[in-house]
Amino acid sequence: MEFAFTEEQLLIRDSAERFLAQASDSHAVRAGMSRAADYDPELWRQIGQELYWPALLVPEAYGGMGLGFVELAVLLEQCGRFLLGSPLFTTTCLATPALLLADNPALQARWLPAIASGQLHATLACPLEAAQLQAEVRPDGDGYRLDGCHTQVVDGAQADLLLIAARRPGSAGEHGISVFAVPTDTPGMVRTTLHTLDQTRRLARIELQQVPVSEAQRVSAIDQAWPLLQATQRIAAIGLAAEQLGGAQQALDLTLAYTAERHQFGRSVASFQAIKHRCADMMLHIECTRSAVWYAACVAREYLAEDGDPMVRGELLAAAATAKAHASETFFHCAAESIQLHGGVGFTWEYDPHLYFKRARASEQLLGNPAWHRECLATELLGACA
Amino acid sequence: MKIGFSKSDEAFRQEVAGWLAAHLQGEFAQLRFRGGPGDEHSFPAERKAWERELASGGWVGVGWRAEDGGRGLSISQQVIFHEEYARAGGPGRMGHIGEGLVGPTLAAFGTPEQRQRLLPGILQGQAFWCQGYSEPGAGSDLANVQTRARLDASGERWLISGQKIWTSLAHEADWCFVLARTEPGSVGHQGLSFLLVPMDQANIRVQPIQQLTGTSEFNEVFFDQAETAANNLVGQPGEGWKIAMALLGFERGVSTLGQQMQFHNELEEVLRIARANGAARDPLLRQRLARAWSGLKVLRYNSLRMLSGPQDGSLAREAMIYKLAWSNWHVELGKLAMDVLGDAAEVLDSAPYGLSRLQSLFLFTRADTIYGGSNEIQRNVIAERALGMPREVKGR
Numbered sequence: 001m002e003f004a005f006t007e008e009q010l011l012i013r014d015s016a017e018r019f020l021a022q023a024s025d026s027h028a029v030r031a032g033m034s035r036a037a038d039y040d041p042e043l044w045r046q047i048g049q050e051l052y053w054p055a056l057l058v059p060e061a062y063g064g065m066g067l068g069f070v071e072l073a074v075l076l077e078q079c080g081r082f083l084l085g086s087p088l089f090t091t092t093c094l095a096t097p098a099l100l101l102a103d104n105p106a107l108q109a110r111w112l113p114a115i116a117s118g119q120l121h122a123t124l125a126c127p128l129e130a131a132q133l134q135a136e137v138r139p140d141g142d143g144y145r146l147d148g149c150h151t152q153v154v155d156g157a158q159a160d161l162l163l164i165a166a167r168r169p170g171s172a173g174e175h176g177i178s179v180f181a182v183p184t185d186t187p188g189m190v191r192t193t194l195h196t197l198d199q200t201r202r203l204a205r206i207e208l209q210q211v212p213v214s215e216a217q218r219v220s221a222i223d224q225a226w227p228l229l230q231a232t233q234r235i236a237a238i239g240l241a242a243e244q245l246g247g248a249q250q251a252l253d254l255t256l257a258y259t260a261e262r263h264q265f266g267r268s269v270a271s272f273q274a275i276k277h278r279c280a281d282m283m284l285h286i287e288c289t290r291s292a293v294w295y296a297a298c299v300a301r302e303y304l305a306e307d308g309d310p311m312v313r314g315e316l317l318a319a320a321a322t323a324k325a326h327a328s329e330t331f332f333h334c335a336a337e338s339i340q341l342h343g344g345v346g347f348t349w350e351y352d353p354h355l356y357f358k359r360a361r362a363s364e365q366l367l368g369n370p371a372w373h374r375e376c377l378a379t380e381l382l383g384a385c386a
Numbered sequence: 387m388k389i390g391f392s393k394s395d396e397a398f399r400q401e402v403a404g405w406l407a408a409h410l411q412g413e414f415a416q417l418r419f420r421g422g423p424g425d426e427h428s429f430p431a432e433r434k435a436w437e438r439e440l441a442s443g444g445w446v447g448v449g450w451r452a453e454d455g456g457r458g459l460s461i462s463q464q465v466i467f468h469e470e471y472a473r474a475g476g477p478g479r480m481g482h483i484g485e486g487l488v489g490p491t492l493a494a495f496g497t498p499e500q501r502q503r504l505l506p507g508i509l510q511g512q513a514f515w516c517q518g519y520s521e522p523g524a525g526s527d528l529a530n531v532q533t534r535a536r537l538d539a540s541g542e543r544w545l546i547s548g549q550k551i552w553t554s555l556a557h558e559a560d561w562c563f564v565l566a567r568t569e570p571g572s573v574g575h576q577g578l579s580f581l582l583v584p585m586d587q588a589n590i591r592v593q594p595i596q597q598l599t600g601t602s603e604f605n606e607v608f609f610d611q612a613e614t615a616a617n618n619l620v621g622q623p624g625e626g627w628k629i630a631m632a633l634l635g636f637e638r639g640v641s642t643l644g645q646q647m648q649f650h651n652e653l654e655e656v657l658r659i660a661r662a663n664g665a666a667r668d669p670l671l672r673q674r675l676a677r678a679w680s681g682l683k684v685l686r687y688n689s690l691r692m693l694s695g696p697q698d699g700s701l702a703r704e705a706m707i708y709k710l711a712w713s714n715w716h717v718e719l720g721k722l723a724m725d726v727l728g729d730a731a732e733v734l735d736s737a738p739y740g741l742s743r744l745q746s747l748f749l750f751t752r753a754d755t756i757y758g759g760s761n762e763i764q765r766n767v768i769a770e771r772a773l774g775m776p777r778e779v780k781g782r
Contacts, residue, residue: 271776276769291687374676
């Protein structure tokens with residue numbers, strides 16, 4: 001057991017920080033927000049084809065770098081810190097883990113090299129709970145057809161490949177669920193970008209009308225995909241928590257810089273104990289979140305690695321719930337505090353705290369809010385509620 | 387960064403569990419799950435005997451360096467030791483101040499002679515220690531220590547006069563480490579020294595403080611020309627503040643694992659009651675129970691970070707927030723325990739004021755956010771030392 005970063009992990013962090021401080025500064029983030037339909041394609045090209053970030057989790061056999069989830073989390077923390085708007089999160093945290101956990105080698109060989117090349121943007125269309133899944137899959141000739149709707153799919157309108165969950169008509173709960181890898185130029189899909197409170201991340205509504213898919217496109221055994229989908233979303237929640245950690249740290253850092261420079265009553269605002277104690281509490285929450293995120297990233301690493309420790313794999317639910325609940329509350333708290341401690345300018349469009357505040361709110365909801373994750377934990381600890 | 391235990395770690399776990407099962411028997415069986423926070427006044431003599439039993443098995447100083455007589459266990463093995471100790475219901479440690487604070491401090495600042503003379507007593511479970519920091523006029527403002535010490539004419543003895551307060555286990559201790567002013571006329575953290583003082587002398591009087599729990603873990607200690615040999619000064623005269631602060635850094639080391647295992651047992655009891663009395667079906671209590679469970683995990687991960695970092699008493703970010711994190715968590719657990727118990731929380735075990743373990747937890751945890759640097763002082767320290775914010779203006 002060793003709970004500190006390696007030299008290599010620190011190098012990844014530092015180089016990501018250097019790149020993003022320029023490529024995703026406030027000006028760039030705001031330029032990206034005004035692009036309603038997509039993300040900055042040049043930035044994605046640099047990330048995918050010069051920095052190889054999407055290749056990080058992909059095994060070397062598929063042309064990737066074969067690194068683990070801890071390295072990815074180190075990267076995502078910096079992405080969150082600089083509010084990076086990019087296909088990176090959905091491609092690496094949703095699509096890649098789902099494909100790594102797939103039991104269809106031909107499908108893995110088809111798509112993982114494309115992700116590693118940095119030229120494929122992929123995401124997952126699946127609700128958080130099995131009971132919410134409405135899209136349906138029916139046999140049709142040699143293959144299947146998908147019908148129905150996914151109401152909020154992150155990057156759904158921008159992605160080149162969708163992993164789409166659907167259930168057999170008449171099935172219920174966790175049974176009868178399948179997932180297919182569907183290129184977005186397949187006929188029968190209507191994808192609508194939604195206007196979102198957080199303008200740094202894209203959501204889409206996806207309507208499916210007799211979308212044809214073949215047996216070869218199945219990611220998991222037909223009717224038995226829920227465990228894969230659930231594990232994928234837990235792993236993605238850990239990745240999102242790493243992003244949230246970075247966002248929370250930046251909200252604190254912006255606040256420290258502003259309160260040091262702003263003077264009232266003949267002294268810096270930072271010298272007042274009322275301000276100091278609130279900043280200290282922000283750091284308390286951030287460091288607790290940091291510990292939770294690092295640990296959860298280690299668990300995700302073991303879950304995805306072929307040689308993963310089975311004891312540690314068993315901690316995925318608890319680790320994801322702990323990291324995501326802490327990160328969500330911490331990021332929202334710190335972002336809200338940063339508006340308050342900036343005073344009047346914190347309420348302006350010009351200053352950045354509102355960007356973090358909106359991202360914090362959206363991230364809190366995405367992949368399970370704190371109450372949802374705690375109820376998952378409570379069910380493990382105490383049994384079902386009813 | 388890597389978590390999980392190896393095969394040899396798991397073999398070590400068997401060894402620890404086996405030893406504890408074999409030795410928490412007979413006279414020691416009654417000590418299971420006793421003597422933790424809020425229960426430190428229970429079974430003092432028996433728990434001292436248990437320390438000697440532990441020592442005979444080589445289980446004192448498991449994280450100390452081999453050159454200091456410790457076992458130098460890896461982080462994984464230290465984690466395992468504390469996990470198994472808690473699982474077996476090992477009693478609250480009487481020796482934790484010596485093992486967790488004095489040992490590392492002497493390892494860092496003591497002379498070879500001091501280490502040779504004083505560490506074996508700790509390792510053998512023979513010598514028990516208490517901490518002489520706070521005074522009536524030096525609580526949050528610890529640097530305002532007024533207890534004085536001067537070398538006598540022979541230069542062979544320090545003579546100490548003054549009053550310390552909130553000294554836990556003073557009435558059970560053989561030694562006290564005392565922060566005293568050795569430079570007459572000095573103020574603040576200048577001119578302080580770190581002295582080791584034997585408690586068994588007529589010039590030291592220990593007076594228990596009755597707490598809001600009705601019990602007395604804490605004491606006042608009066609020094610009236612109390613004596614200690616010149617070779618019981620740690621470091622140089624005037625270095626007391628530096629050493630005292632480094633010692634607080636060691637408080638955030640491996641001893642946190644033992645503390646968390648006590649917390650774990652307390653939380654398990656609350657969960658057990660919730661399952662039995664129906665509180666586990668209340669959606670709001672479920673949220674709080676899950677929050678407590680994950681909060682304790684986070685304390686553990688914090689400790690793993692601290693143990694993987696520098697072990698020289700310096701405070702990294704995770705160490706600076708540690709006191710605030712655990713005290714907030716523990717005080718909330720105390721309240722949660724009462725809310726899970728509901729009506730039953732109001733009725734005592736016995737007259738005149740016999741508290742159950744959870745009632746005691748509820749009341750005692752109000753001390754957690756005060757002692758060892760109150761939450762407000764912790765926030766000042768974090769703001770100033772970790773975040774670089776301006777220092778508080780001092781009144782005169």
